[in-house]
Amino acid sequence: MPENRPPSEHLPSPLIGAERRELLLREAVRQGLLDPEETPLAAFLDLDAVTGTVAALHAAFPAALDVRHAFAAKANPLGPVLRRLRALGMGCEVASPGEFAQALAAGFPPELIVLDSPAKTRRELALALDLGVTVNIDNWQELARIDALLAGRRSAARIGVRINPQVGGGSIAAMSTATATSKFGIPLADAGNATRLIEAFRARPWLTELHCHVGSQGVDLDLMATGVAATAAFAERINRELGRRQVTGLDIGGGLPVNFADDRIAPGWDAYVDRLRTHAPVLFDGRYRLTTEFGRSVLAKSGFIASYIEYTKEAGGRPIAIGHAGAQVATRTVFMPDSWPLRISAHHPSGRTKHGTPVPQDVAGPCCFAGDLIARARPLPRLDPGDLICLLDCGAYYPSNHFSYNSLPEPPVHGATTTPTGTVHFTPLRPAQPLEALLTPTPA
Numbered sequence: 231m232p233e234n235r236p237p238s239e240h241l242p243s244p245l246i247g248a249e250r251r252e253l254l255l256r257e258a259v260r261q262g263l264l265d266p267e268e269t270p271l272a273a274f275l276d277l278d279a280v281t282g283t284v285a286a287l288h289a290a291f292p293a294a295l296d297v298r299h300a301f302a303a304k305a306n307p308l309g310p311v312l313r314r315l316r317a318l319g320m321g322c323e324v325a326s327p328g329e330f331a332q333a334l335a336a337g338f339p340p341e342l343i344v345l346d347s348p349a350k351t352r353r354e355l356a357l358a359l360d361l362g363v364t365v366n367i368d369n370w371q372e373l374a375r376i377d378a379l380l381a382g383r384r385s386a387a388r389i390g391v392r393i394n395p396q397v398g399g400g401s402i403a404a405m406s407t408a409t410a411t412s413k414f415g416i417p418l419a420d421a422g423n424a425t426r427l428i429e430a431f432r433a434r435p436w437l438t439e440l441h442c443h444v445g446s447q448g449v450d451l452d453l454m455a456t457g458v459a460a461t462a463a464f465a466e467r468i469n470r471e472l473g474r475r476q477v478t479g480l481d482i483g484g485g486l487p488v489n490f491a492d493d494r495i496a497p498g499w500d501a502y503v504d505r506l507r508t509h510a511p512v513l514f515d516g517r518y519r520l521t522t523e524f525g526r527s528v529l530a531k532s533g534f535i536a537s538y539i540e541y542t543k544e545a546g547g548r549p550i551a552i553g554h555a556g557a558q559v560a561t562r563t564v565f566m567p568d569s570w571p572l573r574i575s576a577h578h579p580s581g582r583t584k585h586g587t588p589v590p591q592d593v594a595g596p597c598c599f600a601g602d603l604i605a606r607a608r609p610l611p612r613l614d615p616g617d618l619i620c621l622l623d624c625g626a627y628y629p630s631n632h633f634s635y636n637s638l639p640e641p642p643v644h645g646a647t648t649t650p651t652g653t654v655h656f657t658p659l660r661p662a663q664p665l666e667a668l669l670t671p672t673p674a
């Protein structure tokens with residue numbers, strides 16, 4: 231890597247951009263993956279772009295450090311996606327029995343799986359301990375459960391405690407996990423907790439890690455790094471007061487925000503690592519094994535959702551284009567439009583990009599409630615029935631977190647790769663949910 235490369239905040243990825251998306255969309259139409267009658271809605275993940283993103287993540291941390299990058303499964307738990315991320319050298323962060331099972335099925339070795347749910351059952355904990363999966367304890371009662379479970383078994387699991395560094399929230403309240411009253415972790419600044427934690431570590435030599443996750447989207451890099459710094463400082467304090475290096479691992483969570491405004495990867499991991507170096511230099515001196523838990527930033531920019539426009543109309547002077555992508559695939563955008571705006575691109579039925587004078591239009595989904603709008607008064611070339619639209623930056627959380635409103639089935643998700651000569655290959659990441667799957671069998 232040349233020394234004088236530009237800061238990653240402004241580094242355009244050649245694999246992410248309008249031209250690349252247009253190519254994939256045109257090929258998807260040509261190869262029949264999108265069809266106005268059969269498949270009016272489908273999601274795509276550019277697997278070449280994902281490969282580049284994961285490589286950038288690995289490159290952002292010094293090679294000499296012991297870093298485990300555990301992909302946050304909730305951002306996209308589809309089996310082929312998890313298997314691909316495993317093949318690219320990632321681990322997996324899971325937070326429910328379902329995600330735990332998905333990570334195991336995808337072949338992640340237990341030592342690359344991190345279990346973080348705030349509501350782990352005894353059975354889930356026992357399985358993690360027996361397999362040797364890393365467990366981050368969320369609260370005092372869970373600590374007591376682990377005590378009881380360890381009394382009867384040997385375990386190779388790395389066990390840590392999630393602390394809430396209480397450094398404050400970001401711009402999206404529901405995504406801010408380090409506020410004073412957050413439901414996650416043990417609040418470090420609350421009266422008595424720091425000393426109680428030190429004593430808990432003293433009594434339990436098997437407690438060897440600290441974990442924090444400051445927030446997801448809407449949290450700025452300095453706030454994230456401040457939370458990590460508080461966690462690292464507390465690890466140092468535990469080790470100092472115990473007079474031994476008991477805490478050997480730091481899990482710094484995920485949460486790198488994604489730029490939904492244009493095609494730039496901003497901020498990049500380099501920028502975050504730079505902030506971490508400033509706030510928590512101890513992370514880089516090689517004394518701690520590190521774990522990260524990025525989700526959204528690993529996949530968001532590499533995915534899009536494509537939908538045909540079925541009808542167009544005018545109401546109260548406003549043009550409205552009605553398509554098939556609505557709250558079922560873009561739940562957060564529809565219910566919290568100010569926090570989760572999505573870019574939309576307009577295309578001819580062939581997939582070719584549509585040019586033309588932008589006209590403010592509402593872009594509506596298929597759900598039967600008035601608020602099912604992907605965008606309001608969005609300036610776009612005037613959409614016509616049969617056109618295609620793409621919702622951009624949807625590779626994480628969107629198509630994989632389906633909302634079953636109106637019995638709308640899960641759309642297919644396709645992975646795309648391109649040969650050096652430019653041939654686009656699609657592989658199924660999830661088949662379309664057949665309508666039969668929505669028919670609950672009548673009890674006998």
Ligand SMILES: *Cc1c(COP(=O)(O)O)cnc(C)c1O
Binds near residue numbers: 305323346443486525
């Ligand atoms: C959601 C979550 C993540 C991933 O957050 P992103 O914003 O997708 O990077 C990581 N760790 C924990 C504990 C989480 O809850």
